[in-house]
Amino acid sequence: SKGKPGDPVWEGKIKNLENNFKSGGYKLFNNKIVDEMWKEIVTFGRYGFNKSHSMAYSFLSYRMAWYKLYYPGQFFAALLNNDKDRMEDWLIAASLIVSVRTPEINISTNKWYYENGILFAPLSSVKYFGEKQVEEFIREREKVGKFTSFEELSKIPKKIFNSRVKKQLYLANAFNALCGDVNQLIDDMSDIVSLTKVERQIQSIGFRIPDSEFTSFFNEEARLGRAAGFVSSTEKRNKGNGDYYVVRMLPFKTFWTKNVSAAQKLKKYDLISADVNNSGEAKNIWRKVS
Numbered sequence: 001s002k003g004k005p006g007d008p009v010w011e012g013k014i015k016n017l018e019n020n021f022k023s024g025g026y027k028l029f030n031n032k033i034v035d036e037m038w039k040e041i042v043t044f045g046r047y048g049f050n051k052s053h054s055m056a057y058s059f060l061s062y063r064m065a066w067y068k069l070y071y072p073g074q075f076f077a078a079l080l081n082n083d084k085d086r087m088e089d090w091l092i093a094a095s096l097i098v099s100v101r102t103p104e105i106n107i108s109t110n111k112w113y114y115e116n117g118i119l120f121a122p123l124s125s126v127k128y129f130g131e132k133q134v135e136e137f138i139r140e141r142e143k144v145g146k147f148t149s150f151e152e153l154s155k156i157p158k159k160i161f162n163s164r165v166k167k168q169l170y171l172a173n174a175f176n177a178l179c180g181d182v183n184q185l186i187d188d189m190s191d192i193v194s195l196t197k198v199e200r201q202i203q204s205i206g207f208r209i210p211d212s213e214f215t216s217f218f219n220e221e222a223r224l225g226r227a228a229g230f231v232s233s234t235e236k237r238n239k240g241n242g243d244y245y246v247v248r249m250l251p252f253k254t255f256w257t258k259n260v261s262a263a264q265k266l267k268k269y270d271l272i273s274a275d276v277n278n279s280g281e282a283k284n285i286w287r288k289v290s
Contacts, residue, residue: 022035025037025038072098074114076097080112088232092251096218098118099118101119101211103122103172106147108174123137126165126169126174133161140160150184153166167192168204171203172201202269227282229250230250230269231248244256247282257285259284271287272285272288
């Protein structure tokens with residue numbers, strides 16, 4: 001129940017809880033972190049939820065944590081399918097635990113789908129491939145089985161599988177498992193052959209998949225104490241002391257820099273790292289070229 005300083009019963013309960021919390025926490029985490037966490041818990045407990053709310057949220061949190069630990073792929077698939085506003089945040093969190101891939105023509109559905117350790121993006125994330133089209137395509141796939149060649153795919157009715165969709169699926173690397181000549185499926189490739197892997201992803205699905213390159217870079221830069229992630233946005237500012245840039249990253253990091261030349265080169269979804277000091281300033285910025 002709620003209480004307040006000066007209430008001997010409440011303070012006695014809190015002291016026992018503190019001793020148990022810290023004795024266990026000190027064995028697993030840095031003492032300073034445990035002390036700060038306890039302060040936050042006590043502060044919140046003075047005005048927070050009553051017991052019924054606390055029990056309900058604790059039970060929900062426990063179940064979510066259990067699913068994340070034992071069924072991480074299904075857990076993140078559910079989040080991605082039901083919280084689209086935070087899709088890119090969940091994608092990066094998922095990539096640190098399971099492999100994340102672009103759509104796959106023989107596996108993906110109209111939702112995020114987890115199979116054999118891999119989380120696949122939905123076919124409906126591909127530009128011009130609407131949900132109704134995807135559903136009709138999946139029905140065709142169920143009739144004939146998995147596609148093995150471009151020739152087989154070319155037999156899908158054009159009302160379901162038109163030339164624009166085919167080209168965007170190719171850009172999304174959805175045909176990776178097929179054999180044969182892609183020119184059997186796509187007539188004109190002249191406008192896409194010069195695109196990089198990242199440019200192809202962004203053009204076809206509108207975002208960048210955090211693949212193994214991302215996770216390796218992110219983990220190594222984190223080990224070195226640097227902020228790392230995809231560029232979300234850059235904003236030029238000036239408060240009277242010269243130009244500077246605010247750089248927002250995925251996941252959850254914002255810094256500012258007077259290194260204008262470096263900031264001006266950044267584009268959305270660039271993979272970067274930065275030395276960020278306690279005031280939030282980054283003087284050194286590194287951009288990983290894919």
